[in-house]
Amino acid sequence: RLLEVMKEVQDDISNFNIEVQNILIAFNARGLGMPTGLLTHLFDGYEACADREFVVYITRKKDLLTEGVVIQPRDLMSMALNKFKQLKEDDRWKQDTADQKQ
Numbered sequence: 001r002l003l004e005v006m007k008e009v010q011d012d013i014s015n016f017n018i019e020v021q022n023i024l025i026a027f028n029a030r031g032l033g034m035p036t037g038l039l040t041h042l043f044d045g046y047e048a049c050a051d052r053e054f055v056v057y058i059t060r061k062k063d064l065l066t067e068g069v070v071i072q073p074r075d076l077m078s079m080a081l082n083k084f085k086q087l088k089e090d091d092r093w094k095q096d097t098a099d100q101k102q
């Protein structure tokens with residue numbers, strides 16, 4: 001589902017996070033609590049982003065999990081949003097790689 005959300009928001013991490021928060025609010029309203037596997041789904045959604053540098057960043061965060069680092073879904077969402085804002089501010093969002101420029 002979050003893969004589809006990323007496509008719908010056209011790789012806008014801020015809007016993606018808002019959609020995820022709306023999904024969580026809907027779950028809570030039904031008394032369902034936190035969806036099972038949310039962190040995995042978040043990683044899947046972020047990795048579907050078309051920005052290569054952002055995906056590399058998210059992959060490094062995912063690698064931390066295999067090293068035993070605990071990452072909460074809201075923390076991942078915050079880190080992703082901060083990286084998105086940084087890349088946009090630095091005018092590096094969705095920049096072509098050297099191979100793509102050729």
